Amino acid sequence: MSLNTYGHLFRVTTWGESHGPALGATIDGCPPGVPVSEADLQVWLDRRKPGQSRYTTQRREADAVEILSGTFEGVTTGTPIQLMIRNTDQRSKDYSEIAEKFRPGHADITYWQKYGIRDYRGGGRSSARETAARVAAGGVARAALKALVPGVEITGYMVGMGEKEIDRARFDWDEIGNNPFWTPDATAAEDWAAYLDGLRKSGSSVGATIEVTIRGCPPGLGAPVYGKLDTDLAAAMMSINAVKGVEIGEGMAAGRLTGEANADEITMGNDGPRYASNHAGGILGGISTGQDIVVRFAVKPTSSILTPRKTITKSGAATEIVTKGRHDPCVGIRAVPVAEAMAAAVILDHYLLDRGQTGGLRGPIG
Secondary structure, eight states: OOOOEEOSSSEEEEEEOTTSSEEEEEEEOOOTTOBOOHHHHHHHHHHHOSOSSTTSOOOOOOOOEEEEESEETTEEOSSOEEEEEEOOOOOGGGGGGGGSBOOTTSSHHHHHHHHSOOOOSTTGGGSGGGHHHHHHHHHHHHHHHHHHOTTOEEEEEEEEETTEEOOGGGOOGGGGGGSTTOOSOHHHHHHHHHHHHHHHHHTOOOOEEEEEEEESOOTTOOBTTTBOHHHHHHHHHHTSTTEEEEEETTGGGGGGOOHHHHOOOEEEETTEEEESOOTTTTEETTEEOSSOEEEEEEEOOOSOOSSOEEEEBTTOOEEEEOOOSOOOSOTHHHHHHHHHHHHHHHHHHHHHHHHHHHTTOOOOOO
């Protein structure tokens, strides 16, 4: 299976399966001299790992990351970094019923049609378990950004669950880490808890909308025409399991605006250009403006539900299936730290690309 690598200069290859002995990532292109340790990476993995609340899968994984290469005396050496996370709580027997059946909404049928073989134990490479490797790699990217561009802050949060949305008038950055949904609206978190409890107990699931804001990103990252920053951010988010739509800034809503409403007017401030609004989401012509970069994406409902669904077997026979096992009633919850990791990798990659192309040269204003 090819195409398991993303990035241009900061390149990440993930490997491993949901029910194999381990999974991980190989990172090439990380600059030397970046302070990083297993503890630095574990902080981010602990935010993603399963079994932390009743709203996520009860699979119990420590998600303990091991750095096998690429560091010496606490800093990166510039050589490939190998990260490994051992699987410790697989229950492959939970998936024995689907060895011959295709689960509706899953990649079972497309993997079989493309490769003629699939690992039915939890979905193999199509499982969200693969994202643990991304979060570990994202931790390395964050460490590099902290050393190279210390003002960058990357924060993900849920802004919607099903048809329920946050009230942006109650948006509180400090609230995001205080509830199991990573939402900036404490009132919404209480409402969502009761709502998701009902779905969880019934064996159903629901989709979600996630937003990632990148603050402190310098202007000038990204390049025309096929190297746009928003192109790579959108691709990074779309590559996450269950994501079905991505937008930057105003996104799809921009199609309902007039030119007057959409234009982010510019004035000159004491410290450079100032924008009256941010409909562009911090990116113009594929290049960062210095404003907050805002990325939003939709995650479909978890397809593993207890309601019987019609399907077929590999022989084409009609049948029904109930997906048993341990599954997230709202996979969007654990998508938040994954999205942050992907954003960190893209921003670092584009910082390195810009440094290589322009050396940090900027056109003067004022």
